[in-house]
Amino acid sequence: MQAKLGRVGFVKKKNRARSCYALRKTKKKTVILFLFGWSLFRDILNLKKEHIESNTVGTPKRKVYESWKLESQGIVLAAANMMLVLYLLVLVPIFLFFLNRCLFSDTKLPPGPNIFQLLVKISSLPNKPHVALSDLAKIYGPDLMSFRLGGQTVVVASSPAAAREIHKTNNRIFSGRFLPSVYYSIPGAMHASLVMARECNDTWKNLRSIGQNGVFSPKAIESAAGIRTGKVTEMVGFLRENKDGKVVNIEDLVFATFTNIITNVFISRNLFDAGGESESDEKVMSFLNEEIIDKATSFGLTDVFPMLKGVDFWSKRKAMDIYRNINFIWEDIIKERRSLATDDDDAINRDSTKDLLDVLNGYGFPVDQIAILLTELLIAGTDSTTITAVWLMAELIKNQEILHQVRDEIANKAIIEGNKLNESLLSECQYFQACIKETLRLHIPGPFAVPHRATETCKINNYTIPKDSIVVVNGWAIQMDPNNWEDPTSFKQERFLNSTIDSRGTYFEYIPFSAGSRMCPGQNVALKGVQLVVASLVHYFDWSLPNGEDFSKLDLSDRFGTTLKKEKPLYLIPRPRGNYIVG
Numbered sequence: 001m002q003a004k005l006g007r008v009g010f011v012k013k014k015n016r017a018r019s020c021y022a023l024r025k026t027k028k029k030t031v032i033l034f035l036f037g038w039s040l041f042r043d044i045l046n047l048k049k050e051h052i053e054s055n056t057v058g059t060p061k062r063k064v065y066e067s068w069k070l071e072s073q074g075i076v077l078a079a080a081n082m083m084l085v086l087y088l089l090v091l092v093p094i095f096l097f098f099l100n101r102c103l104f105s106d107t108k109l110p111p112g113p114n115i116f117q118l119l120v121k122i123s124s125l126p127n128k129p130h131v132a133l134s135d136l137a138k139i140y141g142p143d144l145m146s147f148r149l150g151g152q153t154v155v156v157a158s159s160p161a162a163a164r165e166i167h168k169t170n171n172r173i174f175s176g177r178f179l180p181s182v183y184y185s186i187p188g189a190m191h192a193s194l195v196m197a198r199e200c201n202d203t204w205k206n207l208r209s210i211g212q213n214g215v216f217s218p219k220a221i222e223s224a225a226g227i228r229t230g231k232v233t234e235m236v237g238f239l240r241e242n243k244d245g246k247v248v249n250i251e252d253l254v255f256a257t258f259t260n261i262i263t264n265v266f267i268s269r270n271l272f273d274a275g276g277e278s279e280s281d282e283k284v285m286s287f288l289n290e291e292i293i294d295k296a297t298s299f300g301l302t303d304v305f306p307m308l309k310g311v312d313f314w315s316k317r318k319a320m321d322i323y324r325n326i327n328f329i330w331e332d333i334i335k336e337r338r339s340l341a342t343d344d345d346d347a348i349n350r351d352s353t354k355d356l357l358d359v360l361n362g363y364g365f366p367v368d369q370i371a372i373l374l375t376e377l378l379i380a381g382t383d384s385t386t387i388t389a390v391w392l393m394a395e396l397i398k399n400q401e402i403l404h405q406v407r408d409e410i411a412n413k414a415i416i417e418g419n420k421l422n423e424s425l426l427s428e429c430q431y432f433q434a435c436i437k438e439t440l441r442l443h444i445p446g447p448f449a450v451p452h453r454a455t456e457t458c459k460i461n462n463y464t465i466p467k468d469s470i471v472v473v474n475g476w477a478i479q480m481d482p483n484n485w486e487d488p489t490s491f492k493q494e495r496f497l498n499s500t501i502d503s504r505g506t507y508f509e510y511i512p513f514s515a516g517s518r519m520c521p522g523q524n525v526a527l528k529g530v531q532l533v534v535a536s537l538v539h540y541f542d543w544s545l546p547n548g549e550d551f552s553k554l555d556l557s558d559r560f561g562t563t564l565k566k567e568k569p570l571y572l573i574p575r576p577r578g579n580y581i582v583g
C-alpha cells in the first residue's frame with residue numbers, strides 16, 4: 001500500500017515537473033516568435049524608410065508625411081503580427097484540443113442537436129420548449145439527449161427508463177440542483193435553500209426535516225385542516241357576496257386562497273384579501289412574480305460561460321435586488337414576531353399554536369435566511385397548486401358531463417348535514433380523484449421539474465454524463481408519449497379508475513411530483529388543497545362562460561413560463577347553489 005502511494009506521488013511529481021517544463025517552453029516560444037516577427041517587420045520598415053528618404057523628392061513636409069505614413073503602416077503590421085502569434089499559439093491549440101476531444105475522447109455524450117438546430121426548433125415553437133425538446137428527443141435520443149449551451153452540457157431524459165436511471169439507479173449522483181448563478185449570490189441563500197439547495201448536504205437535510213415536521217407530514221396536514229376549511233369558506237363567501245353573476249378570474253381567486261392557506265401555516269396571517277383582487281394584492285403578486293421569481297430564475301451569461309464568473313457584476317446587483325424584495329415582504333413580520341417573543345418568552349415555546357415561523361425562530365435562523373426559506377416554500381406551495389386547480393376547473397367546464405358526475409359524487413359521498421362539505425370524505429370520491437390525477441398527467445405543472453445537476457461524472461447506457469451537467473427530465477414528454485399512454489392528448493379520467501398508478505415516484509410514466517430524493521415533499525399538502533378548493537367551487541356554484549360562450553369551445557392551450565400555465569386566463573361567472581358550510 002505504502003509502495004503504491006509512493007509510486008503515485010512520484011508519478012504526480014514527475015507530471016508536475018513535465019507540465020512546468022512544457023509551460024516554460026511554451027512561454028519561451030511565444031516570446032521568441034513575437035520578437036522574431038517584430039524585428040522582421042522593423043527591418044523591412046527601416047529598409048523602406050531609407051529608400052523613401054533617398055528617393056522621395058519634395059519638401060521636408062512631404063518627407064515627414066511619408067515617414068509618418070510608414071510608421072502607421074508599421075503599427076498596423078505589428079498588430080497583425082501579434083494577432084497571428086496569438087492565433088497560432090492560443091486559438092489553434094484550443095481548436096485542436098476540442099477536435100481531439102470530439103474524435104478520440106472516450107467521453108461519449110448522449111447524441112443531440114447542435115446549437116443551431118436547437119435554436120431553430122425552439123424559436124419555431126414560441127413558449128413551448130417542452131414540446132421542442134420532446135420533438136428533438138424523437139430525432140436524437142428517445143431516452144437521453146444532450147446539447148451544449150456555451151460551456152454547459154445539458155442532458156435531457158425523455159423516457160420512463162431514462163427517468164428511472166436518473167431518479168432511482170443514480171439518484172445520489174443526480175440529486176444536485178442546477179439554478180441560475182444569480183440565485184446563489186443572494187446573501188444567505190446558500191444556508192437557507194431547500195428547493196434550490198445545490199446538493200443534498202446537511203443544511204438541506206435539516207431544512208427538509210423542519211419542513212416535514214411543520215408542513216408536509218400527515219400530522220402537520222391534519223393540524224392545518226382548520227386553516228384550509230376556514231380559508232375555503234372565506235373564498236366561497238367572497239364569491240357569493242361579491243361575485244354573483246359577475247366575471248371572476250379563477251387563477252387570481254385560487255392563488256389568493258392557496259397563498260392564504262400557506263401563509264397561515266407559516267406565519268398565522270393572510271397575505272391577500274379573499275378574492276386576491278385588491279390593489280395591494282396585485283402589487284404583492286406582481287412583486288413575487290416579476291421581481292422575485294422571474295429575476296431569480298433567468299439565466300445570465302455566467303450560467304452559459306462559467307469561466308466569466310469573476311467578472312459578473314451584473315448578477316450580483318440583480319441578486320441584491322431580489323434580496324431586498326424578499327426582505328420587503330417578510331422582514332417586518334419576522335421582526336414583529338421576535339419582539340413579541342422577547343416580551344413574552346412563552347410565545348416562542350407555545351406548543352399548541354406554533355407556526356413555522358415560531359419553529360424557525362426557535363432554531364435561531366437569522367431574519368434574512370428565514371425570509372428566503374419562506375419565499376421558496378411560498379412559491380413552491382402556491383404556483384403549481386394554483387395551476388392544477390385552474391386546469392382541473394377548465395377541464396371540468398369544458399367537459400360538462402364529467403363535471404356533473406363529479407358534482408353528484410361529491411354530493412353523495414362528501415356532503416353531510418346542513419349542506420356541509422366534509423374535507424376528509426373527499427378521499428372517498430374515486431371519480432373526482434381520478435380527474436385530479438388525469439389533470440396532473442395532461443397538464444403537468446412543471447414539465448422539467450426543477451433542473452438537477454450531476455454531482456459526479458456518471459455513465460448511463462454507455463454514455464458519459466459529465467460532472468456539473470444540467471440534467472432535466474422532460475416529464476411532459478413522458479406523460480404525453482403514446483408509448484406510455486393511450487390517446488395521450490385526451491382528458492380520460494377513467495384511465496386512473498381501478499388503477500394502481502400513483503404519483504409517489506415509483507411509476508416513471510407518471511411523475512408530476514418527480515421522484516428520488518429531491519421529489520416534491522408537498523404532494524399531500526397540494527392534493528388536499530386542490531381537492532377542497534375545486535370541490536367547493538363545483539358543489540356550491542353553477543358556472544357559465546362570459547358572453548354565453550359554448551363550454552366545448554373553451555380554449556385549453558398552454559404556455560411555458562417557469563411552469564406550464566393556461567395560455568389565456570380562465571374567466572368564469574358563478575351562480576350560488578343552496579347554502580354553504582365547508583368543514
Ligand code: HEM
Pocket residue numbers: 194195196197208211215377380381382384385388445446449450451512513514515517518519520521522523525526527
Ligand atoms: C400540484 C402541486 C405541486 C406540484 C405539481 C409540485 C411539483 C414539484 C416538483 C416537480 C418538484 C421538483 C422535484 C425535483 O427536483 O425532482 C418540487 C419540489 C418541491 N416542492 Fe413541490 N409541487 C407541488 C406543490 C407543492 C407544495 C404545496 C409544497 C409545499 C407546501 C411544495 C414544496 C416543494 C419543495 C420544498 C420542493 C423542493 C424539494 C427539494 O428540492 O428537496 N410543493 N415540487
